[in-house]
Amino acid sequence: MAVTIKEVAREANVSPSTVSRVISNHPGISENTKKRVRKAMKELGYHPNLQARSLVGKSTQTIGIVMPNSATQALQNPFFPEVIRGISLKACENMYGVYLTTGKTEEETYEQVVAMVQGRRVDGIILLYSRTDDRLMQYLLAEQFPFTVIGRPYKNAEHMTYVDNDxxxxxxxxxxxxxxxxxxxxxxxxxxxxxxxxxxxxxxxxxxxxxxxxxxxxxxxxxxxxxxxxxxxxxxxxxxxxxxxxxxxxxxxxxxxxxxxxxxxxxxxxxxxxxxxxxxxxxxxxxxxxxxxxxxINIFQLGFEAASCLVEKIKNPDVLPRRITIPSKMIERKSVKKIK
Missing domain, CATH: 3.40.50.2300 (Response regulator)
Incomplete structure (x- = not known):
């Protein structure tokens, strides 16, 4: 038989409601209590039914990730797997899954994002790029849907949260x-x-x-x-x-x-x-x-901070837009020669 939330609560010596709050990563629960409850969940083999929880709480516990082109092509560039690794770690810490777009063209990607938003398939979206003329950003702004951008927005930057290098x-x-x-x-x-x-x-x-x-x-x-x-x-x-x-x-x-x-x-x-x-x-x-x-350019950190900002925005829609600059540095090796 499947392990119940009450059994986890008994094992961790907390109430079932506390277990529920730990699953949703409620900020009012102490880190020690979270660790104890998660330890009990792991030992008992308990897996929360996130789909059922989403129906009750109107949350999908999922973050949408928008690629600049089809996932197949983009993932051939090591930048994207690494930035997604950063996003995934932060998402996992907060019990979120990730949903990748797979549109082969800008139009297909736009249609997929509209479907995500209108169908409430995700709680928020991270754009892995910033274009000079991007109707997707303007659409998300108009819909007041939670999103963050990796890269400086070309227009209306003061209204968006974004993570970038200088x-x-x-x-x-x-x-x-x-x-x-x-x-x-x-x-x-x-x-x-x-x-x-x-x-x-x-x-x-x-x-x-x-x-x-x-x-x-x-x-x-x-x-x-x-x-x-x-x-x-x-x-x-x-x-x-x-x-x-x-x-x-x-x-x-x-x-x-x-x-x-x-x-x-x-x-x-x-x-x-x-x-x-x-x-x-x-x-x-x-x-x-x-x-x-x-x-x-600290690719992993770009993804991690973008996800962190998005989770914050999902939990607190009134949070003000933020700009986060991730440090970058030159790594000197052997491909530069001093000439006269």
């Missing part, structure tokens, strides 16, 4: 690092001006050049769309056409690793011919040859 500051810092090592011909590869983090990073890149008296040159910029369209041949042509290019800021580690393989086709060596700095500090970045100098 992308302007850190990109200025790494570009200055290249300049301090003697580089003046510095490219930025992998821009996508549909996303706000790219706009901020480009601003930091431009500020560093301007402060050093180096003119900004559009020819040193190549965007995601061009990379996807032209592939390897497009990158090789870009590297040839931008000589005497000596350094590159790359949008993320995965693209940087791809570029490492392309440079071999041109008989170029990293960092002997071209220095490189990228973003995200994924595990592979430490084991490439050479090991990549990269920016650790």
């Amino acid at each position: 992308n302007i500051h850190i990109t200025k810092r790494i570009t200055e690092h290249l300049i301090q090592n003697g580089h003046e011909h510095i490219a930025y590869i992998g821009t996508n001006m549909d996303f706000v983090f790219t706009i901020d990073r480009m601003e930091g890149y431009k500020q560093a050049l301007s402060d050093a008296g180096i003119p900004f040159d559009e020819k040193y910029i190549i965007d995601d769309a061009q990379i996807k369209k032209e592939g390897k041949e497009g990158i090789l042509k870009f590297l040839e056409d931008t000589a005497p290019l000596t350094a590159i800021v790359v949008a993320d580690d995965i693209l940087a690793i791809e570029l490492l393989s392309y440079t071999e086709a041109l008989n170029l060596s990293i960092p002997e011919n071209i220095s490189m700095i990228s973003f995200n500090n994924i595990l592979l970045a430490e084991y490439t040859k050479p090991a990549l100098t990269t920016v650790d």
